[in-house]
Amino acid sequence: MPIDVVTLYQLNFTIGLTMAGICFFSWIHQRDILGLRGWSAALLLGSLGSLELSLRTNSSPLLLVIMANSLVVAGYASVWMSVRRFNSGERGVRHTVVPTAVFVVIFSVALLAGTDVNVRVAICSLTIAILSLLAGREAFRGRMGEQLKSRIPTALALLLMACAMVVRAIFSLVEDPPVGDTTPFYDPTQGITLLVNTICVVAMTLGFLMMANERLRQHYEKLASTDQLTNLPNRRFLLAQGARPGGRACVLMIDLDHFSEVNRTFGHAGGDQALIAFARLARQQLRPTDLIARYGGEEFCALLHDTVQAEALQVAERLRAAVADLSIDIGGGQVLRITTSIGVAQLDGDLGAAMHRADVALYRAKALGRNQVRSADDETASAAR
Known part of the structure; x- marks a missing residue:
């Protein structure tokens, strides 16, 4: 029909x-x-x-x-x-x-x-x-x-x-x-x-x-x-990605030094600019395959894939030096400078344990005067002595 x-x-x-x-x-x-x-x-x-x-x-x-x-x-x-x-x-x-x-x-x-x-x-x-x-x-x-x-x-x-x-x-x-x-x-x-x-x-x-x-x-x-301020992945994404099985990797726990003083001196707007500038610099310093996330406040965590601890220490030191050389123009003729302390640990399957070891190394770096990199192995050796 x-x-x-x-x-x-x-x-x-x-x-x-x-x-x-x-x-x-x-x-x-x-x-x-x-x-x-x-x-x-x-x-x-x-x-x-x-x-x-x-x-x-x-x-x-x-x-x-x-x-x-x-x-x-x-x-x-x-x-x-x-x-x-x-x-x-x-x-x-x-x-x-x-x-x-x-x-x-x-x-x-x-x-x-x-x-x-x-x-x-x-x-x-x-x-x-x-x-x-x-x-x-x-x-x-x-x-x-x-x-x-x-x-x-x-x-x-x-x-x-x-x-x-x-x-x-x-x-x-x-x-x-x-x-x-x-x-x-x-x-x-x-x-x-x-x-x-x-x-x-x-x-x-x-x-x-x-x-x-x-x-x-x-x-x-x-x-x-995603963290809306820095546009970096947030803690949730980091933990989900880090829980996936993979090869060798290292964890960097990173903290901006004296950040509360930055907020008092330059206001929270200045602090936000510091966080944004650090996030941009960190992405430039790390490889595209590496993951860096804002862990909370002024603390960041990086997951370096296919990296042994000796290489991770070099990456962390390069990042620390780059941050120390960073000048942040926050307007009105004011220039903000920041430093960072970094703890490094090898990831052996358990992300939480590696982050804890890196965090211990981070606080050791802060206790020793800040603006430096410490390894979790150094802290283990110190505890053994």
Whole structure:
């Protein structure tokens, strides 16, 4: 039984309008998700275009035909714009306006020139195919900067849409143009294309919502494991990572010397700048594979992977010297200088025990005058004597 094209257009309208409402409702409750409002607008434009297309007849005004097709094209252009905004935050309204304007000009000229309906169908189909392909490429390309698994099904849905439109354009160009007073829905490929369109619209919208949800989940996971001031991992993240089995490693317990005096002299704002400056310097001094976290207050803990204690002592001494040479401009002509004391211990499977030994070495360094590095082995040897 042939697929009723008018019914499919109306189905597209209903589904598009429903999905637009879902996306807009999601954006209302989570406005930080970029591109979600634009995607809602894209679905609204496409659904309105589908409604107008379902109402057209052979005697419909040319303006209605132009407007109906332009709304559908504007919807797909907005999809492209929304994915770009999701990826980069760019407010690229031109990515909707320019393709739509170009289409309106080309389609209007073709319609007014009396071009066969097959050619006009091919123009619409190829335009939608190009915009779908661009949006799918953008969704997939974003994986380089943000690994979201849901990007792949979203990109595939957009690619399937592009393929369906290319097929329809090819069939339109190879078919003979209609003769006589035929229905505007004569095209035999129109029904199956609309059915694929309906499926793809649902699939790519669900994919985009999954992308938004995945980004939110990663964002909240990062907030739960990151110190907001220094942007370093927090104690929770450190303990979770350190509990995982691995090779040899060393622990550094690091404390900024006389930090309460820093707060009294320069205020808590000055103390915050000192913590931020130390965190930035520490990241520069350590390897990318090493982990440094803010353990609490002015105390930090570093986990050096694939490192023996002799190497860890060299790293700790290099970090201590770099901190001692650090000058922090806190404004108003004031320069803040800090030093740090560091305790080092070998990690032998038990992170808590290694941190305790490093902490003992740290307090020994502070007792001996601060601004120095002490090893847990030295403290063990001292206790034995």
